[in-house]
Amino acid sequence: MSTHMNRRQLLKTGALLTGGLGLLPTLATSALAHAPAESFHPLKVLETDESVLLSAPPEVKARLSANENPFGPSVKAKQAIQDAIAKSYQYPFMASRELISKISAYENIPAEQILLGAGSSPILLAAALYYSKDGGSVVTADPSYDDLPEKAEDFKARLIKVPLTADYHLDLDAMEKAIAADTKLVYICNPNNPTATALDTAKLRAFCERVSAKVPVFIDEAYIDYLDDPKAASMLDCVRNKQNVIIARTFSKLYGFAGLRVGYAVGPTATMRAISQYSNGGMSIAATSIQAAAVAYNDFEYLNAAKAKTVASKQFLYDVLKAEGYTWIPSAANFVMFPIKMEARKFGDEMMKRGVSIRTWKFAGKEWCRISIGTMEEMQAFANAFREIS
Ligand SMILES: Cc1ncc(COP(=O)(O)O)c(C=O)c1O
Numbered sequence: 261m262s263t264h265m266n267r268r269q270l271l272k273t274g275a276l277l278t279g280g281l282g283l284l285p286t287l288a289t290s291a292l293a294h295a296p297a298e299s300f301h302p303l304k305v306l307e308t309d310e311s312v313l314l315s316a317p318p319e320v321k322a323r324l325s326a327n328e329n330p331f332g333p334s335v336k337a338k339q340a341i342q343d344a345i346a347k348s349y350q351y352p353f354m355a356s357r358e359l360i361s362k363i364s365a366y367e368n369i370p371a372e373q374i375l376l377g378a379g380s381s382p383i384l385l386a387a388a389l390y391y392s393k394d395g396g397s398v399v400t401a402d403p404s405y406d407d408l409p410e411k412a413e414d415f416k417a418r419l420i421k422v423p424l425t426a427d428y429h430l431d432l433d434a435m436e437k438a439i440a441a442d443t444k445l446v447y448i449c450n451p452n453n454p455t456a457t458a459l460d461t462a463k464l465r466a467f468c469e470r471v472s473a474k475v476p477v478f479i480d481e482a483y484i485d486y487l488d489d490p491k492a493a494s495m496l497d498c499v500r501n502k503q504n505v506i507i508a509r510t511f512s513k514l515y516g517f518a519g520l521r522v523g524y525a526v527g528p529t530a531t532m533r534a535i536s537q538y539s540n541g542g543m544s545i546a547a548t549s550i551q552a553a554a555v556a557y558n559d560f561e562y563l564n565a566a567k568a569k570t571v572a573s574k575q576f577l578y579d580v581l582k583a584e585g586y587t588w589i590p591s592a593a594n595f596v597m598f599p600i601k602m603e604a605r606k607f608g609d610e611m612m613k614r615g616v617s618i619r620t621w622k623f624a625g626k627e628w629c630r631i632s633i634g635t636m637e638e639m640q641a642f643a644n645a646f647r648e649i650s
Contacts (some may be wrong), residue, residue, distance in 0.1 A: 312608070312617055321615035322638035322645075324631045327453065327483075327595045330638065331569045332516010333552060334562035340555040341520075341548045348547045355550040356542030362557050363524060367496055375532050376542035376550075380482060380510040380523030384408040386538035387445070387478055387506065387525075392417035396444040401430045403623050405453040405480060417444065424624070428455045428589050428597070432467045439475055446471055449480040450495075451487070454621055454630045456591035461493050468495055472504040476531065479507050483593035485514035486567060499526050506531060511553050513594060514563055520549040570594050573633045580643045584650045594633045599626045602649070614645035 309326035323330075344355075356376055364371045377383040388411035391398065395416045400409040402421035413419050420438050425431045430452055439446065451458040468477050477498075484490045498505040506527035511517035522545055525532065542550065556562065574591060581588050581598055588598035600607050604620035604627040611618050611629075621628040631642065 307608075307619065309619065312619060315612075319615060320612075320617050322634055322641040323617055324634050324638060324642060325617040325619045326518070327513065327593070327632045328518045329513055329516040329566060329570070329594060330635050331566040332514070332562075333520065334516070334556055334559055334566075336559060336562070337515075337517070337520075337552040337556040340552040344548045344551040350547065352542065352545065352547035352550045355547060355554055356545070359522075359550055359554040359557065360524075360542075362554060363526075366558060367526065369496065369499060369526050370529070372529050373499065373526055373532055375525045375527075375536050375539065376545060377523045377525070377539060378521040378544040378549075379512055379518075380480070380508045380525070381407060382539055382544060383508050383523060383525045383535070384480070385411050386535045387508075388412040388417075389415055389538045390535050391445040391476070394444070396442040397440050398445045398447060399435055399438050399440075399443055399475075400447040401435065401449070401452065403454055403621060404430070404447070405449045405482075408447050408478065408480070412445070418442075424452075424455065424457075427457075428624075429457045430459055432459065432463060436467065436471055439471070443475050446475055446477045447480065448477060449482070450493075451483040451592040453483065453593070454595070454619070454628075455589050455597050456483070456593040456595050457589060458487060458493065458592035464495060465498065468498045468503055468505050469501075472498065476504045476506065479505060481507055482510045482513055484509070485563065486570065486593045496526060499528065502528065504528060504531065506535070511556065514566055515553070515556050516566065517549070517553065517556070520552060521545060522549050522553040569635075570633050573636055573639045576636065576639050577631065577633065577642070580639075580646065584647065586650070595630055596633070597621070597628055597630045600629045601627075603627060604629075607649070610649045611642075611645055614641075614648065616642050616645045618642075 312325045360371050360374050363374055375383060384407050388408045392412035392415040397418040397420050398409050398412045399420045399422065402423050409419050420440065422431055422435045422438050430448060435446060450464065471477050479495045481494060484494055487493045495505055496507055499507060506525055508525045510523040577596055586598055588596050604622050607629060608618060608620045619630040621630060
């Protein structure tokens with residue numbers, strides 16, 4: 261089986277680092293065991309948030325390539341981790357239940373419609389496996405967050421990639437038109453990674469209502485917390501209204517939990533039950549992380565402070581870009597995409613040489629840099645490096 265695994269899968273599972281397949285997570289191993297060999301691409305070497313960081317020199321000054329939140333986790337979350345250590349010989353059943361009941365109460369969604377995961381990635385994988393197990397197609401935007409679509413493609417699905425609009429938003433009309441007779445899922449990332457554009461809420465709600473009557477709609481809301489009114493912008497309403505819509509959320513972004521690994525998904529009961537066959541749910545989350553998440557959940561004092569610091573660093577970045585004669589896509593999240601005047605990979609290498617990790621893209625006939633919003637010190641390190649090469 262190992263000869264059929266592509267490089268991205270090896271990087272994701274850590275097998276490249278460990279030198280073998282022995283440490284593959286059980287779920288991934290069993291999923292791969294069921295995948296036909298011919299569905300894997302020959303070594304396609306793609307840049308990912310992970311590969312950029314793994315190739316970074318140890319002395320990286322500004323880690324601006326994985327959309328993490330350097331302002332987290334909160335003091336209360338760190339204290340909760342300390343407090344949880346003594347009893348961490350116990351399985352975290354109670355803590356899972358507490359987190360689920362908090363989400364259930366705040367979102368007004370029954371507990372059985374909530375699935376926990378160690379971050380949202382395992383939930384994206386579970387959904388990818390479930391919706392691609394019988395073949396068919398998955399509709400997604402291009403460029404968008406590739407994780408779920410590519411895992412579906414690595415398994416058995418065909419991808420239908422729909423270009424963004426001229427102003428770099430997801431093209432909902434075109435995505436609806438692209439749905440084919442064999443489409444199993446429509447994947448929407450809102451706000452979108454890598455462009456940081458958010459969709460018009462009313463338009464997305466109407467899209468969900470129409471499209472979910474035919475095909476399930478998966479909305480990845482990893483960055484929704486960065487919007488002014490996340491509750492109003494979320495499509496959780498569609499789940500409450502019994503539409504075939506699944507929402508994925510994560511603590512990795514505004515909560516600053518990327519290394520702690522907590523996420524969840526919400527959807528119709530039967531759908532969540534079906535997806536959970538491909539997931540270990542809350543059992544994959546460490547007791548320390550899950551108790552920290554239960555404490556951090558809706559700590560608006562912390563969340564608003566982290567958001568304000570993100571906005572200040574983002575404004576600093578906009579000022580630097582403007583002063584250097586660059587434009588950018590206005591960002592609704594904790595990262596910014598801007599066109600660069602150099603070949604993308606060279607730009608990435610030059611920034612890395614100066615201790616700054618960023619991500620690069622090529623699309624719509626341009627070369628782009630995606631920069632995550634860091635601390636002011638990190639943004640200053642970016643500015644110093646950028647001024648040298650811009
Ligand atoms: C849009 C989107 N969804 C999901 C994830 C996965 O995050 P996690 O597994 O840490 O929740 C990311 C990570 O960058 C992301 O950008």
